[in-house]
Amino acid sequence: QxxxxxxxxASGTPGQRVTISCxxxxxxxxxxxVFWYQQLPGTAPKLLIYRSNQRPSGVxxxxxxxxxxxxxxxxxxGLRSEDExxxxxxxxxxxxxxxxxxxxTTLTVL
Amino acid sequence: QVQLQESxxxxxxxxxxxxxxxxxxxxxxxxxxxxxxxxxxxxGLQWIGYIYYSGGPNYNPSLKSRxxxxxxxxxxxxxLKLDSATAADTAIYYCANGPGATRLTSWGQxxxxxxxx
Numbered sequence: 001q002x003x004x005x006x007x008x009x010a011s012g013t014p015g016q017r018v019t020i021s022c023x024x025x026x027x028x029x030x031x032x033x034v035f036w037y038q039q040l041p042g043t044a045p046k047l048l049i050y051r052s053n054q055r056p057s058g059v060x061x062x063x064x065x066x067x068x069x070x071x072x073x074x075x076x077x078g079l080r081s082e083d084e085x086x087x088x089x090x091x092x093x094x095x096x097x098x099x100x101x102x103x104x105t106t107l108t109v110l
Numbered sequence: 111q112v113q114l115q116e117s118x119x120x121x122x123x124x125x126x127x128x129x130x131x132x133x134x135x136x137x138x139x140x141x142x143x144x145x146x147x148x149x150x151x152x153x154g155l156q157w158i159g160y161i162y163y164s165g166g167p168n169y170n171p172s173l174k175s176r177x178x179x180x181x182x183x184x185x186x187x188x189x190l191k192l193d194s195a196t197a198a199d200t201a202i203y204y205c206a207n208g209p210g211a212t213r214l215t216s217w218g219q220x221x222x223x224x225x226x227x
Binding site: 032033035037043044045046047050051056088090091092096097098099100101102103104 | 145147153154155156157159160168169170171204206208211212213214215217218219220
């Protein structure tokens with residue numbers, strides 16, 4: 001089944017480190033790169049991580065990505081209030097021959 | 111990065127065709143991947159499809175029978191047509207582009223399309 005599974009919510013306090021997981025299968029994460037998008041309230045998504053662990057220019061190094069087997073993670077260190085957003089993982093799926101998005105994780109900074 | 115702007119009707123009647131255009135500025139449409147993604151407000155993202163200038167379109171299998179994505183190089187824009195619209199197609203529609211189908215570096219602001227009589 002072509003699905004990317006994320007926890008619906010995550011939270012942390014300012015300065016803390018939080019991680020968001022994305023679980024897939026051999027047809028997607030297991031065989032392709034993972035991408036992460038940040039969607040601030042009322043705005044379009046923004047590319048945060050590409051090729052599983054690369055940051056576009058302008059993205060703070062507080063954000064990092066990793067991948068292992070059929071799962072991936074987004075880590076945010078030194079959490080800030082402005083990090084409150086929805087985070088989506090994405091990957092190419094070989095069975096779908098198309099793009100899969102995870103269901104999204106809403107991050108709350110307490 | 112290019113700038114993208116969606117345009118089209120915000121209200122579509124059931125069974126009619128949903129049509130949107132994405133204007134591209136600050137770059138040429140003759141390279142990269144040009145994509146459409148939609149999002150039911152408060153929900154997740156759904157990939158609709160993309161078109162690659164020299165490689166043709168690729169659509170989400172769940173929508174493939176109803177979707178057409180095309181490029182107009184003379185106007186530097188690309189378009190989405192979704193036939194036989196239903197209430198389930200009510201969503202915010204984003205156009206996006208990037209060097210890969212999953213590496214979307216530029217996004218439009220999104221446009222809400224409601225399917226209702």
